[in-house]
Amino acid sequence: MKLILTADVPNLGAPGDIVEVKDGYGRNYLLPRQFAIVATKGAEKQVAQIQRAQKARQIRDLGHAKEVANQLGQLSVSVTAKAAGDTGRLFGSVTTAQIAEAVKKAGGPVLDRHAIEIDEQIKSVGSHPVTVRLHPEVSAALQVSVVAS
Incomplete structure (x- = not known):
């Protein structure tokens, strides 16, 4: 096909x-x-x-990808979840689109939501590791803190 x-x-x-x-x-x-x-x-x-x-x-080249990775490493990204139970468990999950929007609001670069990789679904309040694939050779680690509204 x-x-x-x-x-x-x-x-x-x-x-x-x-x-x-x-x-x-x-x-x-x-x-x-x-x-x-x-x-x-x-x-x-x-x-x-x-x-x-x-x-x-797309990120222009390897040098630009490393520059963006440095920017992401210095950011403090916080996502506000709509609702959470008494134990801190969310009624939904945090999506890559929400993370991309939070990075943009925190003053970071505009990211494609498809470049953001979450190991497992974010379904609880707290700090969670996220990987951003910027270039085939460059990935950036990002800590996303989830807070309940």
């Missing part, structure tokens, strides 16, 4: 790449999660637009 990736898929490719995958993988994983679209003549014309949008969000 020939597909055009719309998101970064580890071990497969970057947005705008045209890839050939097995039918089941494309039909059951990539297409339902909107990581890819079927490669048609019309869709292939959109490849340039997808790649331009990706370049606008």
Whole structure:
């Protein structure tokens, strides 16, 4: 099955790449999660637009990635959760989009929510480690403190 990736898929490719995958993988994983679209003549014309949008969000080079990593290391990021029980357990979980917004509010760089990696769901109040993948060679560790509202 020939597909055009719309998101970064580890071990497969970057947005705008045209890839050939097995039918089941494309039909059951990539297409339902909107990581890819079927490669048609019309869709292939959109490849340039997808790649331009990706370049606008992408870190320019290795030096810039290290600079952004230093900025993230100096930030104090706090996310306010909507509701928590008496034991400090949240009624939902903190998402990568909320973390990206909190970094922006704290004066940090604008991050793509897909670059933020959470080891396990954040479902409690407190401090949690988060990894931000800035460049294939550079990752930044970030401590996110979750407080109840």
